[in-house]
Amino acid sequence: MSQEIFDEQEYERRLSRTRERLREENLDAIVVSDPANMNYLAGYDGWSFYVHQAVVVTAERDEPIWVGREMDAGGARATTWLAAENIRSYSDDHVHSPHDLHPMDYLAGVLEELDVADGRIGLEMDAAYFTAKSYTRLQQNLPEAEFEDTTLLVGWVRIKKSDRELEYMRQAAEISENAMQAGIDAIGEGVPEYEVAAEIYDALIRGTDEFGGDYPSIVPLMPSGDHTDTPHLTWTDREFEDGDPVIIELSGCRHRYHSPLARTTFVGDPPEELEEAADIVVEGIEAALEVAEPGVTCEAVEEAWRETIAQYGIEKEDRIGYSMGLGYPPDWGEHTASIRPGDETVLEENMTFHMIPGIWTEEIGMEISETFVVTDDGVETLAEFPRKLFTA
Amino acid sequence: MSQEIFDEQEYERRLSRTRERLREENLDAIVVSDPANMNYLAGYDGWSFYVHQAVVVTAERDEPIWVGREMDAGGARATTWLAAENIRSYSDDHVHSPHDLHPMDYLAGVLEELDVADGRIGLEMDAAYFTAKSYTRLQQNLPEAEFEDTTLLVGWVRIKKSDRELEYMRQAAEISENAMQAGIDAIGEGVPEYEVAAEIYDALIRGTDEFGGDYPSIVPLMPSGDHTDTPHLTWTDREFEDGDPVIIELSGCRHRYHSPLARTTFVGDPPEELEEAADIVVEGIEAALEVAEPGVTCEAVEEAWRETIAQYGIEKEDRIGYSMGLGYPPDWGEHTASIRPGDETVLEENMTFHMIPGIWTEEIGMEISETFVVTDDGVETLAEFPRKLFTA
Known part of the structure; x- marks a missing residue:
């Protein structure tokens, strides 16, 4: 669906500018939590930002990875330009969980799999939906990671419009x-x-x-x-x-x-x-x-x-x-x-x-x-x- | 305005139940960031949650304190039941500031003034608008404080309706x-x-x-x-x-x-x-x-x-x-x-x-x-x- 709104080349240009910024900042990956930034890079569009979700961009990898709730993975398949294997979702027992499961526990696993768990990772520290708890859970799960504040990194990439x-x-x-x-x-x-x-x-x-x-x-x-x-x-x-x-x-x-x-x-x-x-x-x-x-x-x-x-x-x-x-x-x-x-x-x-x-x-x-x-x-x-x- | 929607006695009952929970949890204060909780306790109602704002409740004090952007203080005076001196606001250079000012720097000052800066303070760690940066700035500003996660404290007070x-x-x-x-x-x-x-x-x-x-x-x-x-x-x-x-x-x-x-x-x-x-x-x-x-x-x-x-x-x-x-x-x-x-x-x-x-x-x-x-x-x-x- 996103390809009807913008063609894939446009997403690739956005990504390539974003990756350039990652290299300039010496970052191995960024976790993009602002829904506007998620849309900008992956095309994702849904009213699901009341649960934790993100798009992960690494300095090396071609495509970003969308991470969200299982119930919303279908929406990600419908609206993003990403390959099916780059859409990852956590089960519903992570949502307002009585078992102390948190969506960031799942996201930490994705970052490990991407081999950036001991790297420099940018987080949108002051983005509306990136909560304090999201941060402390990532810290607990990834003790070797070095986190940097990249709240406005994608925002500055977005400033000139196509x-x-x-x-x-x-x-x-x-x-x-x-x-x-x-x-x-x-x-x-x-x-x-x-x-x-x-x-x-x-x-x-x-x-x-x-x-x-x-x-x-x-x-x-x-x-x-x-x-x-x-x-x-x-x-x-x-x-x-x-x-x-x-x-x-x-x-x-x-x-x-x-x-x-x-x-x-x-x-x-x-x-x-x-x-x-x-x-x-x-x-x-x-x-x-x-x-x-x-x-x-x-x-x-x-x-x-x-x-x-x-x-x-x-x-x-x-x-x-x-x-x-x-x-x-x-x-x-x-x-x-x-x-x-x-x-x-x-x-x-x-x-x-x-x-x-x-x-x-x-x-x-x-x-x-x-x-x-x-x-x-x-x-x-x-x-x-x-x-x-x-x-x- | 809020008194037309609920009378002051209703707000007092809500507060007294909230304060009871503070005492049970041995908390000196809570910082309430969820706009629904801010409305519940103070009556505040405005589309201003895209900037940082909060209602502070202490175990000792009768009235909560509303903290928000200067531009929204008039809205707080119009919609809350709080006395004018309990509406505090930060200047606009805290908003998307190029000077590394953050609204939580101002809020930390309010907590100091309330004499709870070295106390146990509850934060809504997983509330949508309480960002990771809000948390780290409070930590930096209040090194003596002990923070607890009270994301659902007011939510449980709210569960039975009047x-x-x-x-x-x-x-x-x-x-x-x-x-x-x-x-x-x-x-x-x-x-x-x-x-x-x-x-x-x-x-x-x-x-x-x-x-x-x-x-x-x-x-x-x-x-x-x-x-x-x-x-x-x-x-x-x-x-x-x-x-x-x-x-x-x-x-x-x-x-x-x-x-x-x-x-x-x-x-x-x-x-x-x-x-x-x-x-x-x-x-x-x-x-x-x-x-x-x-x-x-x-x-x-x-x-x-x-x-x-x-x-x-x-x-x-x-x-x-x-x-x-x-x-x-x-x-x-x-x-x-x-x-x-x-x-x-x-x-x-x-x-x-x-x-x-x-x-x-x-x-x-x-x-x-x-x-x-x-x-x-x-x-x-x-x-x-x-x-x-x-x-x-």
Whole structure:
């Protein structure tokens, strides 16, 4: 199935770049636990990351090895490009085991078989699903191994996108446009927040006339009213009221690739203060998009934003964006480059970022975001959606 | 906000039972990282678990302390019942930091301030979002502390539900019924899988006429055709075909409480083999529900299922259910009691389980599930949905 999404040559290029990094870091193997990295290298795609699983890449071996739960091996056979013998699975008594069996006991056996048990092994020490216990069990099982933290190794390999990856991100952007329109259309005085969330979800998954949408790595967020400064609260039964600002942040998703988009709408007649804030955010984001091109640093992009809004007396020094693309819950970010002061990552063609600056007055917040790809001489925003304050 | 969902007395009862467990285990404090446990003890509810956060409970102190990202402190003030001084947050340069700052450096400072830095501290070593790096950073910061694995400590406190919790699970069950009906109605020859997913999602979030739905901890799953044995693959652009069996597993969600439900439908005229399998699954699940009551062990419930299907020559020894309720992605399970051979957990009134047995022939799979609460003399299933094979 994965070969329909990307051809095998693309997986081989990804692997070969990853193996090059292993050699540079003098590593014998890495254990890849982040589901996005597992997908990137092996094509694996399933909602099974609530149990322990991994893809093992060694410096020497051609193909990676997928390790997961027996119940999910069929899913690995269906979605990865790997040969059957490279799909290994542990029995169900390793799952929430009363017998003190742990999936990492099984994985340690695979590493022994691969003859790297006394080698230098990279672990994604800060990846969401690589737990503290996974680490201590690997330590207990492999006392001769030397472990290194390779949390971002594959993330940095992922940062420049292929044409096919960009195609899926553009498709995700089309879905984002539809879902944003659905959300803006649905919001109104007396409408419960959950109804708007339902409309957005329907659009996110129904996709376009040509293709469907995948589940996004983060649910649609729409902080409103007094809560525009609490960006990660989710919808409730509350009804929107006249006078509510509402920030909608969402992302379409296609084959696990995202293109996030944020806009702000206002229920009723917006106060002049918010209109002004919108103009400033638009000017700031456009200034930042204007300077972004290959050779420019992430911090220089943030600086363009910051200096623009400073003209209006607004002083903020924030992270206003991050590299992203392929992802699984809980996050679509890649955790590598950030658009913020101090980040000296140099932009290169085909890097992709979500830039989401905002300003907050005493009472209300305002955000406008764009997902962009760095081109040979500038940037291209993936979605086409008016940059302005909407009203409902 | 949390006080509208549960009153403060309920949180105090939860805390007092948790503190009792701390004393039994001779612990000075626990660091609670599982978002479901954080919600259970503090009421916190936000999609912020992609950064490190925790609730700290000490054996001595009345109120827990919420620790998270500065950007989310407003969300903590809005959703928890905690006093403002018990909401602590780290600055954004701890997030994907280029300066080697880690949120656990900040959390270690909180533990020092609480005077437990040289004490026995429980960590949820195998909780999804408690990473290996979180653990090693706490070790580095607190060399005098003695760490214990308390992954399931709060989970076992959660296993018996209060009346209010059951009320939310019953509401979730109503949503599950609506969403299952929407899914079954939508499936048909030539309909793409994503359209069915969109209908289900719309129903899950639109909820009922009385209240809306929350996002479920697991996306709706609908393995079909050859893939009924790959339970965790998600929807694609594929169109359903005549002759496809489709297993739908979903859960409504209300205030983060779930009531999962699975049914099987068939596109076209089902083969006799599948009709027979359906009858066997129904007989098996009914036998298991019949024996379940306070005083009976989890393994005895599984045995009733297993012995029933054995009469038809089917031999399987599986986990067929698990304790569940409150949850966040990636999982709605509590990871404590399982309905499987060897689990001697004794059922008590107000425990809640999702029982999801199934049988697979050479070609096709068949599942029917029920979420039930243990009553004083048996069980009550939360959803009312016909137990049978559906056709489309």
